[in-house]
């Protein structure tokens with residue numbers, strides 16, 4: 617598997633000219649691990665950022681259950697399509713590595729964006745997430761796990777220790793759980809779901 621991000625990943629903007637329902641990460645329902653955390657913690661309202669929203673499914677489900685949602689993605693085509701599905705959500709084209717986001721959010725979901733970023737950009741990413749997360753907010757991260765061995769392509773994979781190493785400068789890690797990445801692949805890829813608080 618190439619370590620060069622431009623060989624490893626598609627051109628995100630072009631990709632979203634295609635049918636989003638065929639994409640490996642397409643999951644019409646709310647991510648089961650996020651739903652579980654929201655229920656456990658009795659979280660029902662607040663400002664939610666769906667970072668790297670892609671097809672917009674997670675943003676749409678979060679808005680349906682009462683959150684004030686912003687969805688951002690690098691791909692303008694993804695944003696245009698997501699807006700067509702729900703124009704009550706603030707869908708914005710934004711690269712998290714050069715982000716123009718200024719406001720803060722009570723909750724941030726990253727389901728699949730962090731694990732496609734170039735490794736040398738991870739510290740820039742963590743700094744920005746820290747900046748836009750409210751002091752009492754929560755950050756939910758789903759990424760591929762090092763235990764995923766079936767796929768020979770795609771996102772970077774992480775161990776629990778790597779997640780701790782990358783995020784502990786700016787975040788207190790509340791939990792990291794072995795899960796799967798719900799989408800259209802069979803079997804579903806092995807993933808990690810992390811819940812973090814901001815260090816203040």
Ligand SMILES: C[S@@+](CC[C@H](N)C(=O)[O-])C[C@H]1O[C@@H](n2cnc3c(N)ncnc32)[C@H](O)[C@@H]1O
Pocket residue numbers: 628629641642643667668669670671672673674688689690691694710711712713726727728729732733
């Ligand atoms: C694996 S997809 C996941 C999409 C969506 N979160 C979901 O669960 O369906 C990763 C997404 O991250 C977006 N992305 C990649 N690099 C990004 C960046 N630097 N800033 C914002 N979005 C980015 C891609 O365009 C793509 O839509």
